[in-house]
Amino acid sequence: MKRRQLLASAAALGAMTLAIPAFAQDEKLKVGFIYVGPVGDGGWTYQHDLGRQAIEAEYGDKIETTFIESVPEGADAERALTQLALAGNKLIFATSFGFMDAVINVAAKFPDVKFEHATGYKRADNVATYDARFYEGRAVIGTIAGRMTESNKIGYIGSFPIPEVIQGINSAYIHAKKVNPDVEMKVVWVYSWFDPAKEADAAAALIAEGVDVFMQHTDSTAPLAKAQEAGALGFGQASDMANFAPSPRISSIIDNWAPYYIKRVGAALDGTWASEGTWAGIGDGEVVIGEITETVPAEVKAEAEALRDQIASGAYHPFTGPLKKADGSDWLAEGAVASDEELSGMNFFVEGITAQIPQ
Structure with a gap:
């Protein structure tokens, strides 16, 4: 299960x-x-x-x-x-x-x-x-990823294709795309929450596809270790994972x-x-954006922190229209905000993500 x-x-x-x-x-x-x-x-x-x-x-x-x-x-x-x-x-x-x-x-x-x-x-x-609401943190690190990628290919290691994980992938991509229109999102599924070997293999697969910045919704530090070997960048997941700062761990989502x-x-x-x-x-205060290290340019850090503060105050919701689904159909109209019910049942990628959600 x-x-x-x-x-x-x-x-x-x-x-x-x-x-x-x-x-x-x-x-x-x-x-x-x-x-x-x-x-x-x-x-x-x-x-x-x-x-x-x-x-x-x-x-x-x-x-x-x-x-x-x-x-x-x-x-x-x-x-x-x-x-x-x-x-x-x-x-x-x-x-x-x-x-x-x-x-x-x-x-x-x-x-x-x-x-x-x-x-x-x-x-x-x-x-x-x-x-x-992990997807709120994904919006912030997605912004950083979109700015930091040099290959215009960012990646995501997914555990299971369930709404919580799909929310995070979508949120990260939406906000990376906002700051970098050329960005592509690659996704690898490992079907485990904690399996360092599978997580490391997933990171290696993303890097082999040209991904130079990736995120994860899995529990171990193995992807960051692989990023360190390859010169890629990543983010701490669930905890700070500070042992990998200032690079490859350039920030983190802390639960x-x-x-x-x-x-x-x-x-x-x-x-x-x-x-x-x-x-x-x-x-x-339940989802915390960890230290944004000096590897990240000051203007990118400021942009990410401003987004974090907007989300925290309620001035901005990460799922605000206009947004379409990956199949091209309309989802959210201009200025419309996704409801909790919609997010709780999310089973689709947004427009621009070409990866498939396994059934």
């Missing part, structure tokens, strides 16, 4: 508002996490584990945390969640889309346990969901989960926790 998938039914599900009672003052709250990759992946899982550490620092001896790493999506996830529930964890965070059905199944068996599922859309009285985790653990402690769905972005 995949971590993220079509979210089109999210609106119909609605946010649940049934609060679950607070914990007794003298009772330590046990909080569990399951991760799809290792905590040392340097990307997605690493950033979630920083969030776990943040709640330990915030709440001290009021809580106790544990995690299970490298949990495959599917039956293994159900076993891991059950293990955490049986161990007395009363708040459990499942941090990958493919854990969704496992969360729903296990939550039904443990109605007194609160579950939080990252990037999913299925909720229940004791299941909440949370997500980040800042700590404030959300602190808020939700606090709600569980004081009895205000309720099932709900959130989708936060740059303006909320």
